[in-house]
Amino acid sequence: MASGTEHTLTLDTINPHLKIVKYALRGPIPIRAAEIEKELKKGVEKPFKEVIKLNIGDGQAMGQRPITFIRQILALVTYPRLLNNDHFPKDTKERARAVLEACKGRSIGSYSESVGIEVIRKQVALYIKERDGGIACDWNNIVLCSGACDGIRNIIKLMKCEVDGKKPGIMIPVPQFPLYAALLTEFDIERIDYYLDETNNWALDISELQEVIDEARKVCHPRALVVMNPGNPTGQVLPRENIEDIIKFAYKEKLFIIADEVYQLNVYGEGSKFFSFKKVMMELGAPYSKMELASFMSCSKGYMGECGLRGGYSEIVNFNPEAKAVYLKSISTKLSPTGLGQTCMYAVVHPPKKGEPSFDEFMTEKNALDEEFKLKAKITELKLNAIEGIKCNPVQGAIYAFPQIILPQKFIEAAKNKGKVPDAIYSMELLENTGICVIPGSGFGQAPGTYHFRMTILAPTEKLKQVLDKIKKFHEDLYEKYN
Amino acid sequence: MASGTEHTLTLDTINPHLKIVKYALRGPIPIRAAEIEKELKKGVEKPFKEVIKLNIGDGQAMGQRPITFIRQILALVTYPRLLNNDHFPKDTKERARAVLEACKGRSIGSYSESVGIEVIRKQVALYIKERDGGIACDWNNIVLCSGACDGIRNIIKLMKCEVDGKKPGIMIPVPQFPLYAALLTEFDIERIDYYLDETNNWALDISELQEVIDEARKVCHPRALVVMNPGNPTGQVLPRENIEDIIKFAYKEKLFIIADEVYQLNVYGEGSKFFSFKKVMMELGAPYSKMELASFMSCSKGYMGECGLRGGYSEIVNFNPEAKAVYLKSISTKLSPTGLGQTCMYAVVHPPKKGEPSFDEFMTEKNALDEEFKLKAKITELKLNAIEGIKCNPVQGAIYAFPQIILPQKFIEAAKNKGKVPDAIYSMELLENTGICVIPGSGFGQAPGTYHFRMTILAPTEKLKQVLDKIKKFHEDLYEKYN
Incomplete structure (x- = not known):
């Protein structure tokens, strides 16, 4: 001035x-x-x-070229006059109509519920169930968000609370996707770094986790463990046994699991397979299957690569009902995630099936x-x-x-x-x-x-x-x- | 559990x-x-x-039906194959091409800069200049956001800082749009309520402001004044003299002005006219023209009513350069506002001109x-x-x-x-x-x-x-x- x-x-x-x-x-x-x-x-x-x-x-x-099927649905939802246009295959029109009918005033220009459009949340739940080989997914636990970063931010800020007079802390990997350190700094949550094991293909080493958390307990109250699988920047896909060990560690140390799984469709390694933390947790059975978890997915990565549309979802598992109510209220002040980002997520979790007209091109x-x-x-x-x-x-x-x-x-x-x-x-x-x-x-x-x-x-x-x-x-x- | x-x-x-x-x-x-x-x-x-x-x-x-011109541009940007379709008027195609050419990889599916797409920021600046009767607007001060709420949140959280050992405080109107109270609670900023004067058509009463701030100074450090014009929930449009008095008050009390002007295109009252806080501030001249201000606009209101697209902008005026750098860094962790929300804002600030093919229908x-x-x-x-x-x-x-x-x-x-x-x-x-x-x-x-x-x-x-x-x-x- x-x-x-x-x-x-x-x-x-x-x-x-x-x-x-x-x-x-x-x-x-x-x-x-x-x-x-x-x-x-x-x-x-x-x-x-x-x-x-x-x-x-x-x-x-x-x-990278966008997927035609996704973009056709987005164009139809945006400009419904195209529903009369023969260029657009029947299955894209069906999906566009399903979204529009679920929108208030049948327009993507209206606010959705802050948790997202119901029909899309339900479709996400079906996708997760199929992904996890049949393990149940309750659509009430699906919260759509404007890109995974938005969803992650909304979960991490819940953790900003002193416990037993101690500052909260969250364990994050090193190397890490820098969003995590940025969020912890912004929310003044203690950052508990654990090293990924480069000599073991960037797996998590439980003795390292143990050492780090024991040290951290002297200065803060560790509340959550962030795991990224597949990893950014490290490109690893965690083997199932490693995931099991991580879950057991988190259970023993009473940690909430934050599973960043936005690269779940980017798996190439010979013998590598994506296992969601939820699937492994559920298959381990009680008490692990009762643990709190939040998992994130995005439209920005995978074959779709729609970064600019800002679509994503969070799945929240085994939340305390009162804590869930606070979480839902806190996202309601953000009004609603973008309708077109939500629509993109719908297309991703509801791709054309064999026999549908878009199937071959898709x-x-x-x-x-x-x-x-x-x-x-x-x-x-x-x-x-x-x-x-x-x-x-x-x-x-x-x-x-x-x-x-x-x-x-x-x-x-x-x-x-x-x-x-x-x-x-x-x-x-x-x-x-x-x-x-x-x-x-x-x-x-x-x-x-x-x-x-x-x-x-x-x-x-x-x-x-x-x-x-x-x-x-x-x-x-x-x-x-x-x- | x-x-x-x-x-x-x-x-x-x-x-x-x-x-x-x-x-x-x-x-x-x-x-x-x-x-x-x-x-x-x-x-x-x-x-x-x-x-x-x-x-x-x-x-x-x-x-309310969406505006055809806006939706055509959105459809073209989303599904560029339609650029060859004769149904879409030339002016919608020109605007869609301008957006796509400004996108990385010429796709709306790529991340934009976190402040938004340059060509859109420049067009917003032209719109503001015209709106304000020729008063300069620097496009570097325009930051696109995912709806005005997102922009407001990003500004208010900057204020979370003790000053002279006192908790920060922000003045908000009563009645108020509940987002403000929610944000102040979330960020633990003291809420300084001032009553709008119902007997004077919900104007701001300077003696009320004075009384309230004097009282507030005993417990906190008042940092900013939120003004909403036209008002939600109150529906008033502030007369120019009232805006002048408010600016002078804010100057005297060293307050940053947060002007929520999302209803600037919703003005109906006989004799009512929208004056932006920036215009009045600039026309008052120094020292008022050097005051810090953030103003917000949205695609969700006005004739467009595109709530679900999450488009908006912030104009930030007279920021301290170091503070601006922190602000820009802080929004960079949110990656980018939605590309289609930005495109909607572009259509709003760049409507068809007389002679262009979409003009009459628009x-x-x-x-x-x-x-x-x-x-x-x-x-x-x-x-x-x-x-x-x-x-x-x-x-x-x-x-x-x-x-x-x-x-x-x-x-x-x-x-x-x-x-x-x-x-x-x-x-x-x-x-x-x-x-x-x-x-x-x-x-x-x-x-x-x-x-x-x-x-x-x-x-x-x-x-x-x-x-x-x-x-x-x-x-x-x-x-x-x-x-």
């Missing part, structure tokens, strides 16, 4: 928790990438012609994407591991590789002398030299003395190969320079 | 601020209304055939809605005031009437003897006897000893007349019974 007038909202008077939030996904490297794009447009000379954004899990931004599009993901996951793993000084666990799921980079000692020292984090410098130099934008491992957390970066596998296959070759060249040049 | 297993999340261990949040708009009366609807479907006998929901400002739920649809709103506002005011024991200020704007109901003393006593709020009983009895669902004044706050209800003016005109006749009959019967 001009002299003579004081700002009321300054660094000294702003929410201190928001001030210290860190969110690497929109940090200095993506910001610099956007600047470089503008420089390229202006004709500034660079050793590359375009910025390749491997920094964000956004399939359609990288050229399967062709979906299978092509799934095959491509699988191929790219393998290419990424193989090509990264072919670089001297880089080692990468198999990309079994999700859409990321998180290779460990062995940095020359001189490079590390040079970075530290400048007060910089070595892998941040590495990622920035990669960007400036090649146009490739990745996120340094330090943005996700990593074991001390190790360095990583996260890259998505979302570039088109041929481009992905070129990118990996460029990373190889960059890495070799760096070795030559510093060794 | 079953015996032997304890819940970790209970009323004792849940976020205590969420526990005490109140949100009348989704409280017992709307919940009972939904139950009655189900009873009617099952064939339960009632003295009415349908529930008429005058409880929520949701035009399309009440039969104006016909829009004018019909505006005329109908105007007529319904007048009918509501006149018919309510024709009821003995009800008085209602003119419905100058927004989509609500907030009549004062004079209740028989015996009725009040009977309610109080049951430990109930009289206007809550009144509204519940109205619902049970007539199927008409309104929200009691106590859900919004009101001067002690006065009673009100809020009803929307959104029912179709003929039905609205019938509803008002039913309210008359109900009120007269009640008088007969209790007087």
Whole structure:
């Protein structure tokens, strides 16, 4: 503000928790990438012609084509006059009509219930039941949300409460999807980091969990355990036995399980299979089958990749009824999740069946994407591991590789002398030299003395190969320079 | 949870601020209304055939038809194959193409920047400049959001900070849109209620503001003043002089202005005109033109009524740059507002111009809605005031009437003897006897000893007349019974 007038909202008077939030996904490297794009447009000379954004899990931004079936339903719901148009197959019209009939005033432009449209919640429950091999799913436990992040936020903020005079704490993996650390900082909940075991394909090591929680109990009251499966940024798919051990650990330590399962449709690893935490919990039987759990899913990932539509759901299991009432009230102040995001979720959980007119096209599009993901996951793993000084666990799921980079000692020292984090410098130099934008491992957390970066596998296959070759060249040049 | 297993999340261990949040708009009366609807479907006998929901400002739920121009753009963006379809006018295609070209990967399914799509932010800035008669608007100050509620939440949470060792406080009107009280409770910010002056058409009375803030300073640090214009639930449109006085008061008291202007396109009163707080602030000149302000707009209200799409924007003015950086970082953890909500906002701020192919149809649809709103506002005011024991200020704007109901003393006593709020009983009895669902004044706050209800003016005109006749009959019967 001009002299003579004081700002009321300054660094000294702003929410201190928001001030210290860190969110690497929109940090200095993506910001610099956007600047470089503008420089390229202006004709500034660079050793590359375009910025390749491997920094964000956004399939359609990288050229992934939306699924016709989904988009047809969305167009019909948005502009119902198209229900008379012969271009649109009967099964897309049936689904669009089912949504519209469930909307107040038969319009997607009306508010839905804050928990979402009933017919969609019911369809989600059917999807989950089928996914979990027949284990019951009560649609009253399904809460639609504007993207999984919104759903996760709504659950985590419930935990903000001192217990026995102690600050609440939540266990989160390291490396982690940075949303979790950001939310814990925002809500002033103690962050209890546990390391994923890189030598065991990023599994959770129960003795590590035990050590960490014992230490944490000295300063806070651990309330919940966040598990991400398949993992972001780490790309692992947890084996069933690991999930069983995690559930038993959570039971013993009285932890609420927060299962981030948004990549459940992104599973490629040979022998890898997705098991939901709920399924395993239920199959373990009592007392585990009575534990509290919240699981999240999104329209943004998988073959659909509809990030911009903001569709997602939460399944909440075994809630205390009074706590559930507070939760439902708290989301009611957000009015309702977006109707079109909900519709997208409906299309995802209610795909065309064999015999329906959209079936063939849908399967062709979906299978092509799934095959491509699988191929790219393998290419990424193989090509990264072919670089001297880089080692990468198999990309079994999700859409990321998180290779460990062995940095020359001189490079590390040079970075530290400048007060910089070595892998941040590495990622920035990669960007400036090649146009490739990745996120340094330090943005996700990593074991001390190790360095990583996260890259998505979302570039088109041929481009992905070129990118990996460029990373190889960059890495070799760096070795030559510093060794 | 079953015996032997304890819940970790209970009323004792849940976020205590969420526990005490109140949100009348989704409280017992709307919940009972939904139950009655189900009873009617099952064939339960009632003295009415349908529930008429005058409880929520949701035009399309009440039969308001969406604007063709808006929905065509949304359909084109969603399903770009329609860009080759002759049914869609050239101007809708131009706008759809502009949005798609600004999207990453040219798809609405990609994440946008967390502040929204640049071309849309720029168009919003042009709209504001035109709205305010040429006063500059910097598009860098426009932040798109998933409905105005999301934008308001993002600003209010910045204020959660002790200042000079005192708890922060925010001034909110009474009666108020219950979101504000809910947010202040959630964020544990002191709620500083000021009464709107019912005898002066719900204007803000500066001496009341002064008295309230002087008192509040004893217990907290007042940081911001929320003003809603046009008002919800009160339906007033503030005269320019009142806005000037409010700005001067806020300047003197060093308050950040939070201007909820989501009903700016809903103005009907004879002689009423919408002045944005920003315009008045700028025209007052320094030092007022340097004050901090956040203003909100939505796609959910006005002639568009697109509640379900969750589109909105915030304009933030004169922010301290460091505070702005924290604000922008804090919204980045929410990834991005919905692309289709943003597209809807684009259509709203970029309507067809004279000469463009959609112009005539757009104006016909829009004018019909505006005329109908105007007529319904007048009918509501006149018919309510024709009821003995009800008085209602003119419905100058927004989509609500907030009549004062004079209740028989015996009725009040009977309610109080049951430990109930009289206007809550009144509204519940109205619902049970007539199927008409309104929200009691106590859900919004009101001067002690006065009673009100809020009803929307959104029912179709003929039905609205019938509803008002039913309210008359109900009120007269009640008088007969209790007087």
